[in-house]
Amino acid sequence: MQKFNVTPLLVMLGALGLTACGSSEQEEAPQSTKFSLGVSDAPVTEAAAVVVCFSGIQLVGNDQPPQSFTLGQDSSAADTNDLCRDAAGNVIPNTRGIDLLQLQGAASEALISNAEVAPGNYGQLRLDIAQGSYLQRLDGSRHPVQVPSNQLRLNGPTLSAGGTFSYTLEFDLRKALVDPVGIPGYFVKPTGLRLVDNSEIGHLEGLVAESFLINNQCNVNPADERAAVAAVYIYEGLDLPIAELADNGGTNTHQPYASTAVFFNNDATEYQYAIGYVDAGNYTVAISCDTTDDPENPDEVNFIVTKNITIEARQEPHQLDF
Structure with a gap:
């Protein structure tokens, strides 16, 4: 009759049993x-x-x-x-x-x-x-x-x-x-x-040409760089009609997703704006020379022009200039 050495087999099975129990406990342990x-x-x-x-x-x-x-x-x-x-x-x-x-x-x-x-x-x-x-x-x-x-x-x-x-x-x-x-x-x-x-999310930033501001009767080269010269608004969706865009307190069809001001950077001699932490998606971006916008009431914010942009989820800012 053939004889078997069962001791190594029992040791191996015991080890497998312990491993299986350990895996079960890890799977059931609450995760944070x-x-x-x-x-x-x-x-x-x-x-x-x-x-x-x-x-x-x-x-x-x-x-x-x-x-x-x-x-x-x-x-x-x-x-x-x-x-x-x-x-x-x-x-x-x-x-x-x-x-x-x-x-x-x-x-x-x-x-x-x-x-x-x-x-x-x-x-x-x-x-x-x-x-x-x-x-x-x-x-x-x-x-x-x-x-x-x-x-x-x-x-x-x-x-x-x-x-x-x-x-x-x-x-x-x-x-x-x-x-x-x-x-x-x-x-x-x-x-x-x-x-x-x-x-x-992604980020949006851009420059506004001084000639664009002058041609549209915006303020330029302010004595105090902290004073805004224009405003940029962003709306969800592409090709939105400019007449349907609302200001922050307005009642037009399309409400702003976000908005920001355009400031003059004297060191770089540039007019800059930035809107951060924008959900990925398609947007219409509009610019206005009107900087006063009461979020509680509609104001006369006249938009000059719009542009489309697709925001992707990435760290590098998307550039959109006017």
Whole structure:
């Protein structure tokens, strides 16, 4: 009778059994995802600075308690600074003041970096805004900036297990910043904010020829480079009729996706504009010499010409000149 040595076989089977159990436990273990959040801005006219005081961020929903991040306390949250102060001049703790006008185009500043959170569908993203936010006009005067209930609320992201996600909150201040009649200071409304997935966006920038501005009676070579000379608007869809384009407070058929101002760069002797963090897609871009645009009311914004552009998801900006 043939004899078998069973000891090696049992050892091998035992090892296989342990490996199988280990794989099962790894598959059943809950996975996390990494989440980052930054802020960026499209500028307003006649402002030298718009400082917003952030204090915390919350991801709300996903059938669990809110996941909160306090600036200056959580390792994945941004550090604090001394820009946010109360009426007595004291620094407000756990705040980071960010001058949004320094974050134009593709520029951004991080609020959260690689935070480990539970995967799932978050119904809301909430940003806690502290007192101390302000707008500084070109004449140097400062005016308070407030947010209703001291919190900005937007639709939240869906984060899949094991993924790494980077989002940017784009402040389109030409839509979001309002100056209510009879109330001192300014208010920021969430209707002018866009939360975008950085893997699905592109950036738009361009130059405007001085001859184009002169031929259309725009201002040129302003004494203060912070004063806008024109405005650029972007609309979803190609070949949109110019007569159907609305301003930020207008009622025409096509509402702006975003808008920005054209500024004179004296060092480069160029007139420049930039709109960052635009969802990939097809757009009509329009330019106007009218720089005043109240987001609460329709204004007489006369568009001169339009151009088409397709925005692709990429880091390099798309160039569109006038």
